[in-house]
Amino acid sequence: MADLSGTWLGTYWQQGEPTRFEATFVQSGNTLSGSILDDSDLGEARLSGTVTGRNVSFTKRYLMTSPQSINYVGTISEEENYIQGTWNIDTRFSGPWEAHRSGENLVAELETRKSEQVPATVSLGL
Known part of the structure; x- marks a missing residue:
């Protein structure tokens, strides 16, 4: 199962007009929550769903x-860094959407992994 936890930058289209968004996903098992x-002018939203x-x-x-x-469905890429799908409000409005993992989050994760791999200093007792 894919892990979507983290910050994502995306776009959804309504009647051909794009709107950018930033999403923070929190995943526990297959349960998804977070904010967008x-x-x-629509502002902040909460989300809940499943992976x-x-x-x-x-x-x-x-x-x-x-x-x-607003209901969203999407497919997660094999690399778990891209989602593409559709959104809808009842049957009246719908459109495509996509999101990419935020580069800032990936850089922070890389720095954390690097620091965990640095070996402890060895004391030579000199």
């Missing part, structure tokens, strides 16, 4: 601007 901040194999599905609900929930 749209680069629009099954390479498939993800979640519902997004804006905190202040809209009571409508």
Whole structure:
């Protein structure tokens, strides 16, 4: 099963117009939660959903601007760094979306891994 925990940068399209977003996914087993901040006047939203194999599905609900929930489904790449799928609100509105792991998060993870691999200093007792 893919692990989506971390920060993702993405875009969704509504009537051909792109909207950028930043998502923070928290995954425990196959349960997904987190938050999304749209680069629009819609603001912040909470999400909850599931990850099954390479498939993800979640519902997004804006905190202040809209009571409508938005359903997302997507497929996770083999490298677990890209998601592509569709979103919908009931049957009235729908469109494509995609997201990439944030490079900032990957750099921080790389630095952590490097520091864990540095061997302890050996005392020569001189």
